[in-house]
Amino acid sequence: MQVNGQSECKQCLLNSSDTQYISFDAEGICNYCNYYATKIKELGSWEKRQQSLYDKIYQIRKSGEGKKYDCLLGLSGGIDSSYMAILAHEAGLRPLVIHLDNGWNSDIAVKNIEKICQKFNFELYTYVIDWEEFAGLQKAYLKAGVIDIEVLTDHAIYAILNKLANKFKIKYTLSGFNYETEAIMPKGWTYNKRDFLNINDIRKKYGEGLKFKTYPYVNFYKALYYFWVSKLETFEVLNLIDYNKEAAKKRLITEVGWEDYGGKHYESVFTKFYQSYILPVKFGVDKRRAHLSNQICAGRITKEQAIQTLQTKPFDEDSIKDEMEYILKKFNMTSAEFEKIMQEKPRLHTEFDSDQRLWNRYFKIVKLLKFGK
Numbered sequence: 001m002q003v004n005g006q007s008e009c010k011q012c013l014l015n016s017s018d019t020q021y022i023s024f025d026a027e028g029i030c031n032y033c034n035y036y037a038t039k040i041k042e043l044g045s046w047e048k049r050q051q052s053l054y055d056k057i058y059q060i061r062k063s064g065e066g067k068k069y070d071c072l073l074g075l076s077g078g079i080d081s082s083y084m085a086i087l088a089h090e091a092g093l094r095p096l097v098i099h100l101d102n103g104w105n106s107d108i109a110v111k112n113i114e115k116i117c118q119k120f121n122f123e124l125y126t127y128v129i130d131w132e133e134f135a136g137l138q139k140a141y142l143k144a145g146v147i148d149i150e151v152l153t154d155h156a157i158y159a160i161l162n163k164l165a166n167k168f169k170i171k172y173t174l175s176g177f178n179y180e181t182e183a184i185m186p187k188g189w190t191y192n193k194r195d196f197l198n199i200n201d202i203r204k205k206y207g208e209g210l211k212f213k214t215y216p217y218v219n220f221y222k223a224l225y226y227f228w229v230s231k232l233e234t235f236e237v238l239n240l241i242d243y244n245k246e247a248a249k250k251r252l253i254t255e256v257g258w259e260d261y262g263g264k265h266y267e268s269v270f271t272k273f274y275q276s277y278i279l280p281v282k283f284g285v286d287k288r289r290a291h292l293s294n295q296i297c298a299g300r301i302t303k304e305q306a307i308q309t310l311q312t313k314p315f316d317e318d319s320i321k322d323e324m325e326y327i328l329k330k331f332n333m334t335s336a337e338f339e340k341i342m343q344e345k346p347r348l349h350t351e352f353d354s355d356q357r358l359w360n361r362y363f364k365i366v367k368l369l370k371f372g373k
């Protein structure tokens with residue numbers, strides 16, 4: 001398929017067969033590359049970023065005066081969030097470290113989290129979701145055939161962060177999100193992580209009677225409350241420093257005894273299988289294409305190097321069978337059931353209910369009230 005007579009970006013690896021939302025400018029550069037450039041430009045010079053960093057650290061410390069913690073830090077055990085812990089310690093911050101146990105964390109990731117909290121004397125709060133419940137929700141997503149199964153984990157983290165922020169009157173949460181490695185992600189490869197009605201509708205239709213017991217969620221009304229009352233602000237620290245993943249990894253290994261576990265977001269056994277097998281095989285989506293494109297934009301690798309990496313299989317052919325066996329056993333699912341799921345046609349998240357209709361109504365009322373004055 002061609003968009004404006006072009007099918008592939010001149011700079012990155014994205015093309016119109018992979019993403020229906022791609023467009024190209026007069027120079028043949030895609031909207032995702034331009035988004036990256038705009039975001040980096042908005043961050044400004046290094047002097048400006050350093051000043052913003054100092055200002056924000058001061059604000060966070062000030063907001064925490066007289067309180068047990070001054071910020072929250074969600075820790076997965078992966079590089080980005082682990083490195084955030086080093087930075088928080090250096091900045092003299094007192095985070096409450098939060099970890100979600102959804103039953104899929106790799107042993108290495110859990111050890112990394114423990115090492116970090118011990119080293120920096122950070123308090124760790126681990127939220128455990130009932131395994132049968134979480135597996136049931138994930139199976140409902142697999143059966144529904146929607147693309148973003150990770151919504152379930154990300155929504156739960158969002159819910160826990162807000163709940164604890166509200167409980168301890170914490171105003172800031174540190175985030176490891178950064179444009180350097182995560183700005184580029186085609187729309188359509190993921191879904192809105194905050195949409196509770198979408199989760200609930202998929203649960204109702206495919207969850208085989210499953211009820212919420214321990215799964216933490218934020219419905220529309222709670223979201224409004226958090227927005228107006230808690231006002232938890234996300235601070236993307238890594239955007240303000242010269243973040244180099246390799247250098248960060250080296251520091252983590254030497255200073256904390258952190259252990260490497262392979263690919264991006266492979267700290268979770270499920271995420272690894274989802275990204276390297278389910279997404280490419282069922283949905284034709286290889287997230288490495290986005291991650292590598294991001295690295296090209298950041299000037300870390302050349303397009304030729306990226307193409308070479310992409311030519312290798314997204315999964316390890318020697319170990320994928322064992323991984324699948326492990327996952328299916330944990331899910332209590334037969335190979336035939338899984339095969340059927342993999343063969344079925346994908347469905348869009350938008351085919352299910354969404355919080356969006358409530359937000360639309362809310363914004364309509366807000367607009368009416370404004371004009372009514």
Ligand SMILES: [Zn+2]
Nearest residue numbers: 009012030033
């Ligand atoms: Zn591009």
